[in-house]
Amino acid sequence: MPYYHQLGRIPAKRHVAFRKDDGSIYYEHLMGNLGFTGLASLLYTIRRPTTVKAVEEAWVQRWEAVTGEPLRMRHIKSHRLEIGGGSAVRDRAPLLFNAEVRMSLTKPTGTDDFFYRNARADEVVYITRGGGVLESQFGNVPYREGDYLVIPRGIIHRLAPSAGQQVYFVIESRGHIRTPKRYRNNQGQLLEHSPYCERDIRPPGDLPVHDQVGDFEVITRVGDTCQRVVLDHHPFDTVGWDGCYYPWALSIHDFEPIVGRIHQPPPVHQTFEGDGFVICSFVPRLFDFHPDAVPAPYNHSNVMTDEVLYYCNDEFMSRQDVEQGSITLHPDGLPHGPQPGKTEASIGAKKTEELAVMIDTFAPLMVAKSALAAEDPAYRDSWREGDPE
Helix, strand or coil, X not given: CCCCXXXXXXXXXXXXXXXXXXXXXXXXXXXXXXXXXXXXXXXXXXXCCCCEEEEEEEEECCCCECCCCCCCCEEEEHHHCCCCCCCCCCCEEEEEECCCEEEEEECCCCCXXXXXXXXXXXXXXXXXXXXXXXXXXXXXXXXXXXXXXXXXXXXXXXXXXXXXXXXXXXXXXXXXXXXXXXXXXXXCCECCCCCCCHHHCECCXXXXXXXXXXXXXXXXXXXXXXXXXXEEECCCCEEEEEECCCCEEEEHHHCCCCCCCCCCCHHHHEEEECCCEEEEEECCEECCCCCCCCCCCCCECCCCCEEEEEECCCCCCCCCCCCCCEEEEECCCCCECCCCCHHHHHCCCCEECCCEEEEEECCXXXXXXXXXXXXXXXXXXXXXXXXXX
């Protein structure tokens, strides 16, 4: 869980009158998950968050699944997908999905002229290329290449990319995103054996206050449908807040790998957990140091699990012919492991420079039709000795 944080001006006690200079009150707004039992923050705003002028359907994006194809391992070169429009929200290319999680790719070219909130899912946005500022009603979080942006549901925000190419990998979670349970004590603090700690988490650090009235559009995602909600004031009119519910950033480069004398299983790479899936980080690290160690992973049948790897560079110890943006899907029902020659080549190797995000789901994933345009059809045969062609 993120730690307690405070920005701006707040009263000494909760639920008391917090007055402006003219004697009127700021409006208190509790935002949190799991009813009144989960993480929460209290915001104090210039105007009521409930003053909605209009609501209408903005657009619908159907996630259409590939059907009727045989079970197979897949390789999608996602960065080769043509994604037009340039919006971080409207122009997302669906990749893989099930009832608990959805993965997509977006290539924003500028800041949207609207604000955004996801009403039904937490979002984790991995910054593959680029950087910028995550603006929200909780303040600003600068982000850079290699960052995970964790944006809990319901938070109004906007991504403001800096100049240059931007590529973001987006994970939407039906359940709330949290730190792995085994790395937390009963009070929620990250333990000494955790691969990252609270010092690595970057909460909002700057709170610009926008005291503006007018028509302000907030695109609100409810499943496949995005609603256009028009407020009569700027949504970032928060003068202060405190609590544990807010957007935050964690760099994959601040994830400290756990290594051992012999090969460590994939759970040591876990970074976040959701409902029905986990997110892991494969980062540069020293290989196993037993004199007879085999650093490459052993063949395994991922029973009751689909494995997805999103490659953030073009190096991976057990794979060949991957590039930045490659996505491999190894579905439940088929054993998988290193491709030919990779096991032998790993013996005696001292380290790896690989960088990848892994999503393991506990229910089968569907492949979006839009992803097929970038699929590598030779991948399923790449474990056969010799040229798969």
